[in-house]
Each structure stands twice: as structure tokens, then as C-alpha cells.
Amino acid sequence: MASEVSTSTTASTGSGDGLADRYASALYSYADETHALDAVVAEMEGLGRLIDASADFRRLLASPLIDVKTATQASQAVLQQEGFGKTVRDFVGVVATNRRLRELREIVHAFATLVAHRRGIITAHVVSAHPLNDVQRQQLRARLIEAGYGNVNIHERVDADLLGGLVVRVGARLYDTSLKSRLQRLQYAMKGAA
Structure with missing residues (x-):
């Protein structure tokens, strides 16, 4: 999954909604292809709640002072501890590796919007x-x-x-x-x- 998401997102240089939409679309497609869509939708909702509820986690996501490797390891440790599945952990790992953790909340929102649209x-x-x-x-x-x-x-x-x-x-x-x-x-x- 990491290679699929990173290829579809690193080619773009945009930011904001377009970037969040591309990440959300890549995750949606992957989850749908692997028949894990319902589980990923539930976990992404949980990730949004985690970001909203934890000031420490938001600081980790927003900090430009933390290098990519440390930010990736820290975010993975939090997700592992909170019981997130492999697909969402891998996805957040790709987001971290691409230096986009700061946009993670936006990506979660874009994913929820995409799911709502696809489900009518x-x-x-x-x-x-x-x-x-x-x-x-x-x-x-x-x-x-x-x-x-x-x-x-x-x-x-x-x-x-x-x-x-x-x-x-x-x-x-x-x-x-x-x-x-x-x-x-x-x-x-x-x-x-x-």
C-alpha cells in the first residue's frame, strides 16, 4: 500500500484541499480494492476523534521541528497503542514520510467527505x-x-x-x-x- 499511495501523491506539488483530496482518494481506492472499506472508514473516523481530542498528538502532527523519522515513529506508536489497523497505520506512515503530517486532519476530513459522497x-x-x-x-x-x-x-x-x-x-x-x-x-x- 505504501508504494501505491506515495506514487499517487508525491508527483503532486499542490497543497490544501487538492492534496487532501488526493490522499483521501488513494486511501479510499486501496481500502475498496482490499475489501477493507468499512473498517478503514470506522478507523479514519476514530483518527479524526483522536486528533481532535489529543492536544499532544496535534502538537506532534504540527511540529516542524521534529524530523521525519522521529515523527513517523511517534505517530506509529500512538496509532499502535490506540489499536488502529495496519492499513490506517501504513497510510499515516506514508503521510509522515511525505512530510504531510501537518495536513493529516484535513486528509481525514477529505476522506470523510469522499465516503459521504460515494455513499450518497x-x-x-x-x-x-x-x-x-x-x-x-x-x-x-x-x-x-x-x-x-x-x-x-x-x-x-x-x-x-x-x-x-x-x-x-x-x-x-x-x-x-x-x-x-x-x-x-x-x-x-x-x-x-x-
């Missing part, structure tokens, strides 16, 4: 003033289904600046029912009337 899952990015409870989550999912979004994955984020309500982004569509937005519209209307 639409992601709704929901920002709320307070964490949603289960009832609110179910009501939101029902409303999205009514709006024509059948298989929806809800990605939640809390932003207290909204004051109340929700901001939902599905693809290019934005549904903004936040109190902050309503107050801004009222303020603009009052300025126009004056």
Missing part, C-alpha cells in the same frame, strides 16, 4: 447557540427529509454569538433562523426607514 450521504452543517438535544436533532432531521434531503449526516457546532435559533448549511444552501441574524435584519430595516 449529504452533510448538513448546523450551528446553534446551545447544544441540540435528541428531540431537536430528530426534528431537524425530519425537516431536512421534508426538504428533500434523504440521507443526511448532521455535523453540529455551538456558537453562543447566535443568541438563539439555528444556522443550517447544506451544500450551497444556507438556512439562517438565528436570533442574531433576525436582529441584524431588523436593524437594517430600521436604518432604511429612518
